[in-house]
């Protein structure tokens with residue numbers, strides 16, 4: 001994910017680069033060597049990210065060359081660039097709903113979303129760009145509290161109670177478990193409850209689908225991405241690799257504990273490293289675009 005400066009801005013960055021097609025689409029070489037010039041309508045670039053009808057879950061993440069998912073300020077804005085921003089805007093324009101973990105909503109200061117300016121035609125017939133936040137705690141950041149367009153909240157019963165309690169008077173009513181509650185005010189860290197079993201992500205996506213929100217764009221963060229992958233709910237992963245080295249410290253674009261595998265070691269090794277997950281997932285490269293050392297890859301998981 002993420003914008004050059006303000007993640008929620010719908011304004012185009014001042015100078016967006018042309019993108020060279022290195023591979024694809026479809027992993028084929030027939031468009032290799034062509035160049036996607038910047039156009040006001042961005043239809044050519046959008047065609048590279050067309051998705052099939054029905055529920056389609058795409059994640060869009062940015063990584064430094066050495067695998068970091070954020071920069072020294074703990075935000076992804078310090079590792080992305082204008083090429084990433086160009087793709088980011090088009091992916092938002094193509095989405096019905098942006099899905100984020102509450103950690104990302106807090107770290108990146110998410111607010112209600114708008115379709116990137118000038119790209120409204122890419123979503124003809126679709127509704128406004130919605131935001132859905134996944135949370136166990138039910139606590140949303142201040143930037144989302146009490147706004148005129150509160151987000152959908154995917155949470156469990158416990159989180160839904162917390163979220164509903166913070167809906168401002170006159171706020172939209174909540175839904176059922178695994179939840180599409182519209183929520184409001186955040187709480188302080190001291191208010192955070194004990195960890196709970198957590199929401200059913202599949203049910204959450206089904207609830208969005210029932211509302212016609214089938215084109216889901218997950219903008220992270222790393223814990224949510226890991227959970228979507230573990231539940232086999234991700235159709236596609238777009239990763240922009242930017243020519244930046246952040247060194248040790250920042251995490252990867254997936255985070256959390258690996259799933260328990262029968263017979264495998266479950267704790268850290270003697271070297272202090274966590275065991276790897278069972279079988280690596282092997283996505284298929286759909287296309288690879290390039291500008292100034294930045295590589296924008298579209299990986300299909302199905």
Ligand SMILES: NC(=O)c1ccc[n+]([C@@H]2O[C@H](COP(=O)([O-])OP(=O)(O)OC[C@H]3O[C@@H](n4cnc5c(N)ncnc54)[C@H](OP(=O)(O)O)[C@@H]3O)[C@@H](O)[C@H]2O)c1
Pocket residue numbers: 001002060061062063068069070074075076100101102103104105107108134135136137138139198199201219220221222223224225227253255
């Ligand atoms: N490189 C990139 O493209 C990229 C993209 C996004 C974010 N980031 C960076 O990643 C960092 C944040 O990392 P993160 O892993 O904490 O982000 P995250 O996955 O967005 O946040 C984790 C939090 O989100 C909620 N959550 C995530 N998965 C959940 C699930 N399956 N069920 C219930 N709740 C779930 C929980 O919120 P509660 O605590 O409320 O229960 C959890 O504590 C920031 O520095 C941000 O800048 C980078």
